[in-house]
Each structure stands twice: as C-alpha cells, then as structure tokens.
Amino acid sequence: MSKKTVINIGLCGFGTVGQGVWKHLMRARADLESRLGVCLEISAVAVRDLRRKRTVKIPARKLTKDAMSIATDPKVQIVCELMGGTDLALKVTLAALSAGKVVISANKALICAHGAEIFATARKHGGHFFFEASVAGGVPIIKALREGLVANRFPHIYGILNGTCNYILTQMEERDEPYDSVLAEAKQLGYAEADEALDVQGWDAAHKAAVLAWLAHGIWVHPDRMIVEGIDRITPADFKNAATLGYGIKLLAIITRDFVSNELSVRVHPTLLPEGNVIANVSGVYNAISVTGDVVGTTLYIGKGAGQDATASAVISDIGDAVALLRNRKGMHLISEVPLPAAGGLKLAPLENIRGCYYLRLTVRDEPGVLAKVASVMAKHHVSIASVIQNPSEVADTASLVLTTHESHERAMRGTLRQLNRLASVVDKPLLLRISEFKA
C-alpha cells in the first residue's frame, strides 16, 4: 500500500469555532481521508491561554500561544484563522498567504476591511483564501454564488444575515415584548453578545453584505458607503402596524444592481416584507438569502447563521476544497477563486437616489390639525401618502401616527424627517422603516 500524503492543518484560535472544527473534523476524519486520499492532521493549535481548561482535549505539544508561528511553519499547508479581530488576524492571514498556504477564515469583519489586500496577496504568492463560514454559517452560499450560479449576473440579492437580530425581532413580534427586555433575555441565553452593538446596529450584517456584493459584483463596498440602520428603535406596536398593512419586519441586507445604469447599492436596514414572502416567515436565529440571477431566476438559501456546529461545517467544507487544490498544486485554481473581471464602469448608486416605499411612525401631540401639518410637510417634499393609522400612544396626551408612502426616494425622506423633527407637534424622533415588495 502506498503511503498517503499528510496534509497538516493549523488552527489559529481555539474558541467556540476552533473547538467545533476540531471536534467535527475528528469525527468525520476517516470518511474525509478516504474520499480525499490523504491523511488529515491538525498539527498545531494557537490559543490565548495555554492553561485554560477546555472540553476538547488536545496534546500539549500541539498548543502554542504564537499564531504567527503556525502561519510561517513550512509544514503547515492549511491555516484556519478563527481568532476574530482584524489586527493579529490580518498579520496571520497575510503571512500564510505570502507563504503560498491555504487560509480558511470565518472572519467577515476582516474580509470586509481588508479583502482587496488579502486576495491580492493570495494571487501574488500562489496562496488561496476560502471563507465559506463568513456568511450564513453552514449554508453554502459562497459556493452557490461563486460556482453554482456562475452563469448568472445578479440584479438582486437580499436576506437576513444576522441571526441575533432575527431572534430578537421574532421574539418581540411573537410575545409582544419590548426590545430591551428581549435583548436582555437574548444575552442571558447566549444569543446576543455582551456588547450587542455590532449585531443590533446592523454592522455585522453590513460586513457580510460587503462579502456577498464582492462575490456577485467584483467590487468592495465599505459600510460607510451603505445605508446601515439597526433594530433598536423598533417597538411591538410596529409589528402590529406592519401586520395591519400586510407585512412582517426583518433586518435585511439588500444588494441591488441596475444593469442599465450600471449602479450598485448595498444597504442594511429594518424592512417591511410582504407576509407571503418566504423570508418574512423565517424566524429565530436562522439566516435566509434570496439570490436572483438573470438566468436561474430567484433561488433561496436558509439555515442557522452562526454557532459552533454550523460554522465548523462550513470550515470543514473549505478544508475539503483546499485538499483537492493541494493535491494538484502548480497553477491550479478553482473558478471561484478568480475574481470577476474588472467591472467596467460599475459605480455605487448615490444613496439619496435609492427609491422605495416607506413606513413612518411619529409620536405626536394628541390635538387637532397634527395630521394636516405632517401631511403638508410630506407634500412639500413630494412624498405621497399611501395609508394612515392613528392609535393612542402609551404617553399621556400623545398619539401614535403611522404613515406609509407611495414610491419616493431617500433624499425626499431625509428632507421630510428633518422638517418633521422641527414640528412642535412631533414629540419624539420619528422612526423610518423601509418597505420591500419582494415577493420571493
């Protein structure tokens, strides 16, 4: 029997995800080895604290505190960067790619901030960078976009990319409870981080949207060139109002390309979705992504967006692809690694030109003539009112006024909001949500 090639894998970072990769790779190892025709060996693991007790036991000789030593170890062929953060993670990633290694990453913040540099380094030095785990956990959405739908251009990609927000919104809606108490509970259950800002303010979803936009359109969009709004101002009443109008509320990332004007827009914000839309019915910590291709039509991908096991599943899938590559080095690359051709003339749409319908909730003094004042502000900005719901508010002597608009645009709505804020009858900062008519 011929001796099998050994593929040495280094894990940089051994928290939740790292331990998940170890555990599931050990379990699936025999099957994978027989299919890939190699021996898989996790030869080194970089941890922050060597003495920490862990449920997963690893031989002490494999442990190191020095992640860079793994990135530069000539024996290691595959480096899994599972530390998070963007400083040491970037150094480790670039060092390993410069040495021609395969780097596997779940780090969407890193990719979003330094993607262009990372991919350029990989190309220059013959390294490879895989990142299936960075978006939508174990759902193979990266592979779908890069390989499965390679025949397509993508006018629309949208979906739920942050399970924490979707869990909070689902709980608020189902139990009619306010944001703060649901968030507190989500933290206790481990569904939300101690510092929730990255999730609930939409930045995590924005990082993932940047990754998807790059895959689909070959251009890096920094979050400060997106609309990014979070879920922290939504109340149980908004769910009731939305339901009255036939909608659910989801935090969506929306990537739209107009192939006529060749303009791209990327945004993350709470969105009213028609109740019949499948994604409007995806609840809890699940992610859901709708991809419309010009050839295939609309396809949908749903699954748990995070967690030890789902993320490990994606990392191990990348290990499988990496091994196929390593067995056949010399200039081999998967089509998925080749960037889209320089997108001739593609530019970002000015954010203020984005068009759509809007949901506007105002807390107003409960006195005659308020609606007239509000309506005249909107008319001044050429924003046409589609519906009005008036309800008593929880605050004495005030009412809740919910308006939806016909199609308008961001500039008009910003002007409207500025002026409404100045009205004496409007007693709290207005809440603006966007309405989507996506059917599937």
Add this chain to the structure above:
Amino acid sequence: MSKKTVINIGLCGFGTVGQGVWKHLMRARADLESRLGVCLEISAVAVRDLRRKRTVKIPARKLTKDAMSIATDPKVQIVCELMGGTDLALKVTLAALSAGKVVISANKALICAHGAEIFATARKHGGHFFFEASVAGGVPIIKALREGLVANRFPHIYGILNGTCNYILTQMEERDEPYDSVLAEAKQLGYAEADEALDVQGWDAAHKAAVLAWLAHGIWVHPDRMIVEGIDRITPADFKNAATLGYGIKLLAIITRDFVSNELSVRVHPTLLPEGNVIANVSGVYNAISVTGDVVGTTLYIGKGAGQDATASAVISDIGDAVALLRNRKGMHLISEVPLPAAGGLKLAPLENIRGCYYLRLTVRDEPGVLAKVASVMAKHHVSIASVIQNPSEVADTASLVLTTHESHERAMRGTLRQLNRLASVVDKPLLLRISEFKA
C-alpha cells in the same frame, strides 16, 4: 500574449435545454473565459432533425444527427448529454466517459437507472460525470450536498422535487378546483407534459430522490424499493380538511436514515405538512429541499425546478467545474467525485415498518353505525384515531369521512385499507395520505 487553451464542448440534444445552454453560454462566454483562462467553443451540436427551424441559429457545419460522433470525437473534451431517454443517452454517456471526457447531464431517469455503471465507467477511464441540472433545476443542491456539507451525515432530506405537481396542487388549493381541470390547464400552459404520468404519479420525483439518496448515503435505491404515490386522487376537499387540521398538502420526496439501526428509507408521496413549515408555503413551479445534517442542522434550498433557463444555469455551472478539472488533469478529482465509502452495513428499511401518522378519506354510505364499523377495523389493526371530520359528500346518500391517526406504521395501514375496502358501507377506494411533523 500566450495563446489560450481551447476547450471544445459538444451538445448532444438541442431541445429546450440544449438551446438554453447555447444561448446563455454565448452571453456569459467572455466573463467565463476570462475567469477560467481558456477559450470555450461549442464545436458540435447533435440534433434529431437537421432541417428544423430553431430560434437559436448555429452554423450548419457544427450540426450533426450523430450524437455518438460527438462522444467519440477526440477534439471534444466536454459532452453535454441533453437528449433525455435512457438508450442512446446511455450509449453516448458511456462512450464519452470511456474516452476520458467530462460528461454533463440533466438526465435523472438515466442516472437513477444506470448511475452505478456510469460512475464506475468514469472512475475506470478517468472520465468525469457532472449532473447539477438533474435535481432542482438551477438550485445548486448537488454541489451543496457533495461539497458544501461534506462534514455532515444526513438523517433527513426531504422536499418538493417536482414543480409540475407543486403547480397543480397549489392551483387546486388556491382556486378550489378539481385535479382534472387544473391538469388540463397546466398542459395548455406548458407546465405539464402531454403524457403527465411521469410527473403526477411521482416517478420523476423518485428518480431525483434516488440521486439525492446516493449523494447523501452512497447507495442506489431503485424506485421499486421506494413508496411512490402520486397526486391524482387528491381533491379540493382534501385541502380544506388538511387546513382544518393545520396542514398543507405537498408531494414530498423523503429520504430518512436511522444511524442507530443503519436503515435507509426513500419515499415519494403526497404529505400533510404543518402550515408553519416553510416548505408548506412554497407554491407554484418551485422546488424546495430541506437538508438536515448532523453538524450544520437544517438548511433549505428553494428555486425553480425546471425550465430552459434554470437548467442551463446548472449545466453552465458544471462546465465551469469541468474546465477547472481539465486545466489540471492527471489524477485530479474534486472531492465531490469520490463516492462515499462503502456504507458498512447500511440497508434499506423494510417499507412496511415505516412509521408515521396518516390521513384517511373515505366516501361512506350516509347511514348510522358507519363510523363504528370503520373505527373497529382500525382498532383491530391497532391504529389509534386522532381526529374525525364528517362532511356531506357530493354523491347522493354518501358522506365524506376523514380520519387522522396517531403514530402507526405502513403494515397496519395496508391491513386497515384492505379491510375497509371490503366494507359494504365504504363506497369508494379510500384515500390515504401521510402526515409529516417536520417543522422546518
């Protein structure tokens, strides 16, 4: 500038799918060529009738009536078998694989009937067989199972694999119309074939289920070892009864593996699905597949299951993978091409042992004591009744009796049906549907 490698592609079959592949490959060609670093050339097209007028124009010199000449042409590296059928299609496939070529197929009937031989031939001669288009049209479900979820074992895979049936069921439910008239309309609209049997009797879905079962479990299950039941006996009243009970009705393929007993079962039948299940809400010609992996949890894939464009999208994705392979021949293979290790001890579950809850609709004489007779037959077979709905029937002097059961098994239900058929009070063949409690 160095001269690019030319990859010659032959299309065997130039009907709906073949013309779709031509059209979309020509459109996407420049992008694909620049990413793959090769020139893509459709060098030959086999048609049944050379003189037929087609909307897609091809140079006459590329046309041939002899598909085998393409399979054996040393210039052609990729053969797309898009003819359908299982005779000439098999010959062409085996000839091309024996010559070490890549064969791309959308032919689930062929794969189901001859998969073992096809894959053995590919392995023996260094050929490659890709078949993304064979299941769920343009949804990259094959790639997801083979590559994206490679870390997983699969206790459950189920879903809607036949868009024609789903279209008919959706229309029956939404418009409260009987099967025959909806079918007739579906034929007129081109959603159903002139001979609808393959679709509505569940055989097409069974072929696709066999492909998925092989990918997930490494074993070929012939449809005659599955439960296969169609949709032709379902009436609008069944949808109302199901709704009363909190269910929708879908034609599902269900692939279940019990990893304790190591038993596999594959079946296709109309199924009552809880209304909250996402798949219960997938309507029209869409396909939807729920894949539960032991690592990733449940993931869902939805999209158009057939049609020129969706199928072409999948074929072109296979062409992309094929080119990556061809550029690096010599023993290269993707992990997805390596069969699962021989499934030690895996066996098919005896069909009569399959357990579940059932929905039973009887047309009975409208006379006292009938329910008692039916109930005593069921009791004799130890089938426990969960609910009863009695309605007037459309036929004079008869009533419709709908019963649901607690968990039972196929053997008990078959015995029950046999005996109910013999009751004088039961005036029509009973309809048995199965109930699923899958939540996602």
